[in-house]
Amino acid sequence: MRCDSERGDGAAGSSSWIMATGQAWKLYVAIAGLVGGMVLFSLALVSLISGGTRFVAFVVCGALLSLATFVWFAAVLCCHHCQAALVWKMIASRPFNSWLIDLAALERCPACQAVLAKTPQSREVGT
Numbered sequence: 001m002r003c004d005s006e007r008g009d010g011a012a013g014s015s016s017w018i019m020a021t022g023q024a025w026k027l028y029v030a031i032a033g034l035v036g037g038m039v040l041f042s043l044a045l046v047s048l049i050s051g052g053t054r055f056v057a058f059v060v061c062g063a064l065l066s067l068a069t070f071v072w073f074a075a076v077l078c079c080h081h082c083q084a085a086l087v088w089k090m091i092a093s094r095p096f097n098s099w100l101i102d103l104a105a106l107e108r109c110p111a112c113q114a115v116l117a118k119t120p121q122s123r124e125v126g127t
């Protein structure tokens with residue numbers, strides 16, 4: 001899987017490497033997908049309470065959307081230097097309750113040790 005080649009120079013100096021490398025849109029799409037999943041679960045609950053017949057359909061769609069969103073997010077959020085899928089790396093190496101915080105706070109790629117806030121194209125951007 002190839003990481004998109006955003007230049008990321010528009011957000012230089014951002015607090016998170018995700019913003020600095022121009023991958024924030026992936027985070028926003030993932031949040032939208034997970035919110036959509038939660039909406040579907042809420043609709044399932046409403047359907048169950050109101051005696052509707054679409055409970056199972058809403059639950060299945062909500063689960064599929066949430067799962068697909070998470071798998072996509074884990075695959076596309078990557079290091080610009082070595083293309084490592086950083087979400088998987090963090091899930092595999094960090095405690096369940098802190099991998100997301102550790103991921104957002106990364107300064108160096110755990111695979112290649114490159115500084116994440118700098119993309120290959122923006123290493124020596126002048127003033």
Ligand SMILES: [Zn+2]
Pocket residue numbers: 079080081082083084109110111112113114
């Ligand atoms: Zn790397």
